[in-house]
Amino acid sequence: MADTMIRGMAANKQVRFFACNSTDTVEKARITHHTSPVVTNALGRLLTGGVLMGAMCKNDTDKLTLRIQCQGPISGMLVTADANGHVKGYVSEPEVMLPANDVAKAVDLGVLSVIKDIGLKEPYVGDTHLVSGEIAEDLTYYFATSDQIPSSVALGVLFNDDTSVANAGGFIIQLMPFTPDEVVDRLEKKITEIDSVTQMLDRGLTPEQILEEILGDFGLEITDTTETRFHCDCSKERVSRALSTLSKKDLDSIIADGESIEVKCQFCNKAYEFSVEELKELRK
Ligand code: ZN
Numbered sequence: 018m019a020d021t022m023i024r025g026m027a028a029n030k031q032v033r034f035f036a037c038n039s040t041d042t043v044e045k046a047r048i049t050h051h052t053s054p055v056v057t058n059a060l061g062r063l064l065t066g067g068v069l070m071g072a073m074c075k076n077d078t079d080k081l082t083l084r085i086q087c088q089g090p091i092s093g094m095l096v097t098a099d100a101n102g103h104v105k106g107y108v109s110e111p112e113v114m115l116p117a118n119d120v121a122k123a124v125d126l127g128v129l130s131v132i133k134d135i136g137l138k139e140p141y142v143g144d145t146h147l148v149s150g151e152i153a154e155d156l157t158y159y160f161a162t163s164d165q166i167p168s169s170v171a172l173g174v175l176f177n178d179d180t181s182v183a184n185a186g187g188f189i190i191q192l193m194p195f196t197p198d199e200v201v202d203r204l205e206k207k208i209t210e211i212d213s214v215t216q217m218l219d220r221g222l223t224p225e226q227i228l229e230e231i232l233g234d235f236g237l238e239i240t241d242t243t244e245t246r247f248h249c250d251c252s253k254e255r256v257s258r259a260l261s262t263l264s265k266k267d268l269d270s271i272i273a274d275g276e277s278i279e280v281k282c283q284f285c286n287k288a289y290e291f292s293v294e295e296l297k298e299l300r301k
Contacts, residue, residue, distance in 0.1 A: 020246060022102055023224045024072055025239040027232040031196040032204065034232065035069040036188035036224035037245055042068065042104060043174055044182040045247035049286055050107060054117035054180050056091060059124055060108045061174035062152035063096045065187040067106065068245050069170075070131075070156075071098025080134040085155075087127025087147065090115070097284075102245030105284040117176055124150035129159055153187070160191070167192045167201075169208050173215035184218040188227060200235070207231060249285035256280050256289045261299050268300045 022037035043061035046052070052060060063083055071081045082097045090113040096106035113123050127147045134140040143163040147155045153172040160168040172187035190208075192201060208231065212220070217227050228237055260268075260280060271278055277292045291299075 019244050020068075020102075021224060022068055022072060022241075022243045022245045023228065023239050024241045025228075025237065027235040027237050028196070028200050028204075029236065031193050031200055032190060032232065032235060033193060034188060034190045034228055035072050036186070036228050037065060037068050038184075038186040038224050039065040039068055039245065040182055040185045042245060042247045043185040046106060047180075047182055049247070050111045052108065052111045053113055053115075054176055055115040055119055055123045056108055056111050056113050057176075057180070057182065058117050058174045059091055059120045059152065060094055060096075060106055061182065061185050062120065062172040062187070063094050064104050064106050064247070065172045065174075065185060066152060066156050066170065066189075067096035067098035067104045068102065069187060069189045071100055071102070071104060072241075072243070074100035074133075074135075076135065077101060078136055082130075082132040082134070082140075083156075084130040084132065085124065085127055085147070086130075087124045087150065089113075089123050089125030089127070089150065091123045102243040103248040103250070104245065105247060105249045107283045117180075120152065121150035124152070126150070129155050131159055131163065156189075160189075169204075171214035173213070173218050175215060175218055184221075186218050186224060186227070187214055188224070188231075190231065204232075204235070207234070249282060249287070251282040251285060251287060253289045256282060257291070257295075257299060260291065260296075265300065268296060272296050272300065 020038050020041045024035045026033050047057045085094045092109035094108045098104040131143045132140050145159045148158045153170040156170045160166045169190045175184040177183045279288045281288050
């Protein structure tokens with residue numbers, strides 16, 4: 018089954034939600050980047066958060082990027098998503114060896130940047146410090162401080178014995194402005210009572226069933242279902258743009274070697290070859 022994302026409203030449009038299954042997406046990231054379990058877990062959570070937040074983009078061409086720069090051994094992660102369920106990402110150190118659930122230890126202290134590119138000259142960048150390194154809590158904190166939106170964010174990745182991804186997914190539930198206290202109180206109480214998203218994924222629940230468990234009593238209305246996947250839109254032209262940001266001195270030294278070079282896309286590891294002639298062209 019392909020990964021899917023659903024979104025909708027509840028409680029007379031006073032609550033909005035996004036939920037997804039991201040098992041194939043996270044498994045593709047694991048295979049692409051040869052990540053250790055704890056890194057698969059951390060990157061998987063950030064990819065899942067990216068899918069859900071990408072759905073908040075207003076236009077098809079908008080892009081949402083989540084960047085973490087941190088002191089933990091992972092060192093950094095970057096995820097980019099759009100409104101159409103496409104997400105891609107990479108991590109600075111893919112081979113960190115810690116127990117699979119020690120995401121907070123692998124990430125540790127750092128900064129989360131949420132970058133919204135809506136086609137203006139400069140993208141919007143919102144920085145917050147990481148509160149736990151668990152990713153979901155960090156995104157919750159971002160929504161509360163940068164966007165002033167009370168949110169409940171849950172992200173989870175589960176593994177098979179061979180360290181491949183058994184199940185991944187998550188949800189974001191947000192209160193719209195002017196939600197009555199009565200609804201807020203009931204929802205907060207409900208969220209403390211439910212299983213963790215990891216437990217719900219382990220029980221084999223779909224995004225619809227997860228939302229039904231949380232918001233079933235609130236008049237759940239699903240407005241959209243989108244297929245989602247790990248997808249990289251790189252091309253030789255895009256990679257060459259990255260190459261052309263090298264200094265003339267660096268390019269000269271590559272050209273002087275007299276051999277074609279291979280440049281890999283950071284997101285999907287696809288290799289592009291550049292001949293000396295092409296490098297000379299870029300040098301101009
Ligand atoms: Zn690529």
